[in-house]
Amino acid sequence: MTPLRTLGTLSTTPALERTDLLAPPVAAALAADARAGGVAVAPIDPELADTAAFCAAYQVSPAASANCVVVAGKRAGEQRWGAAVILATTRADVNGVVRRRLDVRKVSFAAMADAVSLTGMEYGGITPIGLPAGWPVLIDAAVAAAGPVVIGSGIRGSKIVLDAALLVELTGAEVIEGLAGPV
Template identity: 65%
Template sequence: MTSPAVHVAGSLRPEPALDRPELLAAPVLDALRGLPADRATACLVAAIDPELADTAAFCDAYGSPLEASANCVVVAGARSGERRFAACVVLATTRADVNTVVRKRLDVRKASFAPMDEAVELTGMAHGGITPFGLPAGWPLLVDTAVLAAPAVVVGSGRRESKLFVPGAVLGELPGAEPVDGLGR
């Protein structure tokens, strides 16, 4: 059976992600290995030009539909001196509602995108490749319900040199995942 993820790959020919561990950041590979076998085999990966890792450039270069791309962003806030983090996954045609939805979920007065160097350090993933797979333990993973409903989405692989192509529902099964209506606006 062909994974629905193949249909969002544009001109790329993705392969089973676990067959190409060199294309994955270490925490992403560990997360994929921890999935049930049927879920792991539905996750595909393809090498890309790292200069084309940003969503718009990727979609233009490879013919992947923008509406099938999902962005994963790291959000931070503080309460009583404690830094709190969450990862948010929204379709690339939307933006995460950090000021209302995420702020309330983190229970902080102000939430904002984490500084890129901090997000890279905490996740062990590259800038432009941060993905919902393999996030730090204990972080909430807020996933817009539109992403979960998608037959397949393109997400980062933890590296700029590749992309993952996965059924949207798989993201809802990752550790810390919480479906959120209206996360993407």
């Protein structure tokens, strides 16, 4: 197998050839997507899955690393879930942009147990690919313009490498200018 796309020192293969490196919802979403040929996966040390450790160990610029955070809020007793995808060099405007987009009074990062059980993914590896149907996937405009990026694979033992333009085409995806600001 030849590398499809790489960043830093990651050694990638086409994601659909290594579904063992993907959480089941991620593998299922990619199997159903004609654009999956442009998605690569690379094994990593799960102890190095957190962004700062990962970027340092695999020589990936934080500006090419996108994080996906699960958010939750309530309105009229209805629980609303969503995800925000931002570059590692930024911080999501959860209390402003995300709160307004979800149309809730108060929004917060989802509890780890909720994020894991609802997504079917491991904490620290949650990715926008394969999220539950109906969830808005809010993508910062800087991510959409970033070119090749590294994102989670649904597990801590690997990362996905793809052109960020593919994220914009996900079901429920919405590019938002100013979703995130500098750290």
